[in-house]
Amino acid sequence: MAAILWLIAGIVLAAAEMLTGDLTLLMLGVAALGTAGISAAADLPLWGDALVFAAVSGVLFLGVRPVLRRRFGTPPPLPTNADALPGKSGLVLEEIAEHSGRIKLDGEVWTARPLDPADVYEAGVTVYVMKIDGATAVVWKGP
Structure with a gap:
């Protein structure tokens, strides 16, 4: 029993x-x-x-x-996919403004927008990815 x-x-x-x-x-x-x-x-x-x-x-x-x-119980030791992109640099392919722009990031072309909507980045400039918002890289030129 x-x-x-x-x-x-x-x-x-x-x-x-x-x-x-x-x-x-x-x-x-x-x-x-x-x-x-x-x-x-x-x-x-x-x-x-x-x-x-x-x-x-x-x-x-x-x-x-x-x-x-x-x-x-442990997460992956290295961030992968979109989580690994913030902090990386990219090359501006098309002028980045509030509603348009493209960058080359790790061999891939991404749509991009500036962190500050008033900023505009010309083609050929190196920018840094601050975050990924959906399929758009939010970038900043830096100081």
Whole structure:
């Protein structure tokens, strides 16, 4: 009977992990499932089940959870795609004004607009990308 309760607790805890994403409930759920298996095989008393649960939980929290958090919990080390463009320089291909302009940025042609709407940048000038707004590079000539 105790094995069935541990099994139900394990399934409920593992399912509840989907709401948190912290891997805490998953570790407790796996520990409860392990305890259910050992309890069914060995027919331990309740205090024995508690010791098994504590031991398995400790191993999972100290050994498995940190590895999983390092593997799945960190963002990519380098920004990619449009996130990598701010701070880069580009060459003005067509005059950049408030509503028009094009730059060459990392080998690609981008539409561009100045950071300050009053600025106008002539063709051939080097500008710096301040941010990406949709498919438009917001640029600044710099000091």
